[in-house]
Amino acid sequence: MGRFEGKVAVVTGAGAGIGKACALAIAREGGRVVVADIDGSAAIACTAQIAAEAGHALALDIDIADAQAVAALFETAERHFGGVDLLVNNASAMHLTPHDRAILDLDLAVWDQTMATNLRGTLLCCRQAIPRMIARGGGAIVNMSSCQGLSGDTAQTSYAASKAAMNMLSASLATQYGHAQIRCNAVAPGLIMTERLLAKLDECMQRHLRRHQLLPRVGRPEDVATLVAFLLSDDAAFITGQVVCIDGGMLAHVPTYADGGNSRAARPSGETAEAAASPRC
Ligand SMILES: NC(=O)c1ccc[n+]([C@@H]2O[C@H](COP(=O)([O-])OP(=O)(O)OC[C@H]3O[C@@H](n4cnc5c(N)ncnc54)[C@H](O)[C@@H]3O)[C@@H](O)[C@H]2O)c1
Numbered sequence: 001m002g003r004f005e006g007k008v009a010v011v012t013g014a015g016a017g018i019g020k021a022c023a024l025a026i027a028r029e030g031g032r033v034v035v036a037d038i039d040g041s042a043a044i045a046c047t048a049q050i051a052a053e054a055g056h057a058l059a060l061d062i063d064i065a066d067a068q069a070v071a072a073l074f075e076t077a078e079r080h081f082g083g084v085d086l087l088v089n090n091a092s093a094m095h096l097t098p099h100d101r102a103i104l105d106l107d108l109a110v111w112d113q114t115m116a117t118n119l120r121g122t123l124l125c126c127r128q129a130i131p132r133m134i135a136r137g138g139g140a141i142v143n144m145s146s147c148q149g150l151s152g153d154t155a156q157t158s159y160a161a162s163k164a165a166m167n168m169l170s171a172s173l174a175t176q177y178g179h180a181q182i183r184c185n186a187v188a189p190g191l192i193m194t195e196r197l198l199a200k201l202d203e204c205m206q207r208h209l210r211r212h213q214l215l216p217r218v219g220r221p222e223d224v225a226t227l228v229a230f231l232l233s234d235d236a237a238f239i240t241g242q243v244v245c246i247d248g249g250m251l252a253h254v255p256t257y258a259d260g261g262n263s264r265a266a267r268p269s270g271e272t273a274e275a276a277a278s279p280r281c
Contacts, residue, residue: 003233004031008081010073011035012064012125013091015042017194018144021221022088025229027055031086034077036060038091056081064091064121065113074128084132086232089125089166090144092159093117094196100156111158118162119169126173130182138181140232143170144224145186147247163188167243174241183240185231190247192219214249 009026013019015037023033027050035050037043040061047057058080062069077084099110122143133139148156149163166186173184191197191209201209210218227246230236245251 002029002031003229003235004029004086007031007085008077008083009033009086009088009232010077010084010125010129011088011090012062012121013037013144014088015039015046017196018189018192018221018224019088019090020046021225022090022228023057024050024053024055025222025225026086026088026232027057028053029229029233032056032058032081034058034060034073034081036062036064036073036091038063063117064089064125065093065117067124070121070124070128074125074132078132083136084129085136085139087125087129087133087139087141088144088228088232089122089141091117091121092144092162097156097159100158102155103157106157111161114158114162115165118159119165122166122169126169126184130173130177130180133182134177134180139183140236141170141173141182141184142228142231143167143184143186145170145188145243147188147190147245147251150188150243150245151251170243171241178240183231183236185236185240186243187224187227187231188243188245188247189224190219190245190250192221192224194221212250212255213247214253217248219246219248 004026009031011019011023011033014023014035023035023046027033033050035043035046035057043059043061047059050057060073060076062073064070074084093114096110096114099107126141143166145166146163148160149167153160170184170186224246227244
């Protein structure tokens with residue numbers, strides 16, 4: 001018996017990357033999964049993979065920033081699978097990242113669109129899921145946050161603020177609906193090498209980011225999916241309202257003192273901490 005036998009999950013942004021890995025992990029443990037993505041063909045490809053592994057999934061083409069579309073998503077999930085027990089709020093407006101600049105250089109439209117998708121979209125999905133979970137005696141929600149919601153950056157002002165707000169939304173939800181047996185946690189990944197990031201980050205940037213982790217490998221979508229599955233499952237029955245980092249130790253150290261070589265001893269001789277922290281190829 002898988003941990004999600006008899007359960008119905010909605011995973012947003014499940015057509016690619018971390019969301020897809022989460023959808024596959026839930027389906028592999030017996031859950032029936034609604035694969036919701038703004039990219040309809042990516043959603044269909046994910047459900048085809050689940051079906052090929054004898055799992056059950058339904059693809060829906062949906063923008064989580066659209067309140068009506070979100071309502072229709074949950075109505076369809078209920079009609080098709082009988083209810084909703086699990087929700088992974090994973091979709092995020094990643095396409096805006098290159099335009100998401102420092103505070104004085106930021107286009108307010110980028111701020112508004114980022115908040116509309118990441119934060120308001122997550123809220124919309126939670127508002128649809130909560131009554132359905134209550135009707136089934138409880139449920140579990142994971143909100144996909146980011147390490148960038150926990151530390152400052154030279155850019156990505158809107159993204160970071162939206163993720164920090166998602167952490168608090170998770171705590172509020174956990175506080176308000178814990179009595180109804182609904183748990184809610186946030187997961188904060190560091191650098192996770194999805195296909196999108198592999199195509200976007202050149203080798204120099206990848207090496208630079210890796211040097212700021214404590215573990216000597218990149219994060220994979222499956223690493224995050226394993227944590228999400230744990231938090232959704234009864235194994236995490238007494239865990240709620242938490243933000244759990246999964247970042248290879250990126251936020252666990254003072255970056256000027258430790259680099260990806262794990263110790264000062266691993267640095268080339270004579271190299272200062274400051275030099276080690278700056279990108280170079
Ligand atoms: N990859 C990382 O290093 C990393 C690090 C920290 C946090 N995260 C978070 O993990 C989540 C997934 O990131 P990823 O790297 O797997 O992204 P990705 O770009 O690989 O996949 C995101 C998916 O979401 C879909 N999507 C985008 N906007 C949507 C919308 N409005 N409605 C529905 N679907 C939408 C996309 O079509 C895509 O299939 C995001 O919330 C992101 O902020 C990722």
